């Protein structure tokens with residue numbers, strides 16, 4: 001048996017979410033008595049043999065620069081060929097942009113059952129059953145994959161990376177000779193901020209903050225603890241904040257370790273995108289706000305008084321006061 | 322330009338999520354159904370905008386589902402689109418559904434649009450599967466789409482931002498926020514939708530690669546611990562010592 005983890009990179013480095021996928025794949029391999037290998041596409045600056053410290057034996061590397069941009073069709077052909085030549089039974093990806101673009105294509109190319117957004121190791125006591133969040137985090141489904149080759153795309157931030165010692169063997173592999181057709185012409189990155197999809201801590205603001213001019217304290221608090229910022233749909237619709245910060249049923253779905261919501265009522269559609277967060281803190285002046293029912297910690301109070309005090313308390317805690 | 326917009330039916334966003342038959346089925350009693358918001362607000366509205374710019378554009382809506390999805394299809398037609406096709410089957414495996422869509426999409430569409438995912442199964446798989454079945458390009462999680470002749474310029478989400486890319490037609494795109502703004506159907510649209518063609522076709526034979534064994538609800542929260550607004554230091558302490566998140 002063998003498990004292959006497709007680890008994608010950005011700016012020459014393996015993404016944090018793919019390191020989580022690697023740990024997941026290594027744990028799965030151990031569980032089913034298989035070996036775990038990784039596959040990396042494109043030129044990278046990371047030393048790939050260092051993936052050995054996560055428990056990887058072999059790293060297949062197709063070092064062609066054309067893979068430094070995402071072309072789902074091209075990626076699929078390359079990954080599918082390594083799956084076939086390496087005799088892989090279970091392919092693991094992270095359910096990020098790359099995973100969402102290529103995992104479904106691979107499912108077709110390999111005739112392999114796919115579960116996207118998986119949140120735990122499969123149950124192998126009766127077949128091969130993978131748990132995933134459904135109804136935008138309001139429930140879970142257990143899904144059976146009966147096909148010989150199986151694909152799992154795990155949710156970012158749902159599995160903790162564990163590093164130890166070790167060195168992996170890096171094997172140069174060749175991709176397909178077709179040329180990319182999807183060409184990236186420019187990127188617009190929000191610099192200096194933790195990407196929301198990968199963030200462990202998130203500070204989020206709602207309409208209770210009254211206007212975009214009041215986001216300074218949200219950003220200050222987020223900056224202090226190294227958190228990403230998010231917002232409710234009402235806020236994104238009013239163009240107070242950019243669209244990619246919108247979380248909820250019709251925005252991003254996130255599962256950080258901490259979700260701190262300021263001036264957000266906690267409508268069912270908002271909760272849908274954030275209720276997989278491990279710890280939820282709510283600051284709202286209305287004690288009846290529905291969000292308190294979904295929260296672990298809460299402060300009933302005016303954000304404009306509470307948040308500056310909270311910032312001072314965090315500064316004191318961090319010793320930066 | 323011929324555009325195929327894939328439309329699916331999902332429970333209303335406020336629907337109570339409960340399960341029946343020993344937690345093997347979604348309990349549908351009293352549930353209101355809507356067009357999957359990503360399909361409606363982004364994929365369909367963007368297609369309509371393209372037709373408004375170039376009236377020779379043809380938009381077909383496609384649903385894979387039972388007869389009970391017809392009210393949803395009519396609602397989508399009230400927003401826009403020339404005609405609709407329903408593939409008459411109720412199977413919920415993504416591969417099976419994608420195979421039905423691909424069988425229709427291969428009949429000469431330039432652009433196939435889907436929502437980025439459905440809000441019930443959150444699979445985010447159909448568009449990618451269709452593109453592979455047709456061996457054409459796929460751009461997922463797109464926030465912007467412009468046509469220039471036979472090239473499409475798109476923005477798509479990446480970690481911490483967006484990137485702009487170009488792809489040739491034919492193309493499959495999964496759409497999300499940013500692409501267009503939600504619209505409300507007007508009276509003329511609603512009246513017109515009644516007489517637009519809605520063709521029902523039978524499914525092709527296709528494999529099923531996965532099956533749902535059971536559903537479960539997340540464990541309930543223990544209840545909120547309230548902290549005095551005058552003492553946020555207590556919150557910092559709890560987050561550090563008890564929750565261990567900072």
Ligand SMILES: Cc1cc2nc3c(=O)[nH]c(=O)nc-3n(C[C@H](O)[C@H](O)[C@H](O)COP(=O)(O)OP(=O)(O)OC[C@H]3O[C@@H](n4cnc5c(N)ncnc54)[C@H](O)[C@@H]3O)c2cc1C
Pocket residue numbers: 205206207208209231232233234235246247248249250251262263264265266267268269270273283284285286289301302303304334358
């Ligand atoms: C189909 C559909 C899909 C949707 N999808 C989403 C989604 O994906 N994400 C999403 O967020 N919403 C979504 N919504 C909208 C959702 O129903 C709510 O309308 C929205 O989340 C409300 O945003 P809010 O909490 O910021 O604003 P409000 O509901 O206006 O709440 C503001 C809150 O701030 C509090 N407040 C006011 N002043 C202060 C103060 N000084 N200090 C502290 N607290 C204060 C108030 O007590 C209130 O609780 C969707 C709705 C529909 C119908």
